[in-house]
Amino acid sequence: MDQDLSHAQLRVLLDDTQASLAASFARIEAYRLQNKQLRDELASLRNQVHGDAQSSKTVATSISPSQSSLTFPQQKNILSGASSSHHPIEIVDGPSGRKIPGSIFIGKDFIDFVETKAHVGQKDFVGITSVKTPLLQQGQEDEASTSGRGANGGGGRWQVMWNQDRVTQRLxxxxxxATRQTLHRLTERWLGVEDPEEVQASGSNGAEDIVPPKSLIIGDLTLQLASSGEPSQILNRDHLKAVASAVPPMQRFLTWQLSYSTVRHGISLSTLYRRCGGHTPTLLVVRDTAGYVFGCYSEDGWKSAPRFYGTGETFVFQLEPHRVMYPWRSISQVKNDFFQYATLDCLAVGGLGHFAIHLDCELLQGSSSTCGTFGSPCLSSKEEFRISVVEVWQATS
Structure with a gap:
């Protein structure tokens, strides 16, 4: 027994050593590439400086060293126009949760994870979202959120998703x-939301990429809920009339049955998938602890799958505090068919930058942010929210 235990300990030690060596070699390679990039930039800067000096030798000799920055305004542009930047990170192994030191290169149209050799290009990018850290307790999470940690504050755990060979990859x-803010600026740029300085320089305000919401009108039509089923813990009469104005005309005259509710069926994604599958028009409705009500309509039910699925009829909406909807942005510069994504780890709607709706496996935490698939802003009370109730309604004949 002691011999077996010793062998197991040795195996763990060997695995950790190999992982550390691999990470070290990768970081050395990353620093080598970074140094090469800096040398190339320095050479370009020297050529620029010497070229200007040759063309204006008389002016250059009459200016003091303290004024040299005024003589060569291109210097700032060359240094600020670097094609990529290096950032240290810690890669999290999903099953074990073990963290491995790593690094990423962030370029203009790509993100490279050096250690895993994962290349995330702009055209393959699906989305990025925060992930709840299991080691944080309730009080620590509240303290982190109030002190500015999270999307725009301190560090955190994140998950990036992209397509590779028609299969959605995750890391x-x-x-x-600081690294998170750099990634945020990059993905916003991919969505057409430019930095103010870049917008001013280019003379474009990116208005063509801003999608105004469509108001949901409370009319005479309403969705008919099954009289024999459980009443909704979220939807009221005005909500049903508002959604009825947005769903396809044929779905307004069907009866809608409650397929899943966290109040009635427990908090489990597996249960949700088991009860809400099939090719049936579906309403996913969420209420967060701040009272915001939002969700999505889809032509398909929900099922665990390795890649995105769904149709262009999918749209996202908010019912409280405002009644608005955001349909699919069918005209897009890049591939934009990221409608429904479901695994045992999460449920998500939309992509291209951030998810319009992202729910964790326990249906306790969620996130919502600017989503390129629909051009929608954050639908919840804040980008990272706590779930109060989740309901899934499906149409029946």
């Missing part, structure tokens, strides 16, 4: 707040 990592 979880921990990064500082």
């Amino acid at each position: 979880m990592f921990e990064a500082s707040g």
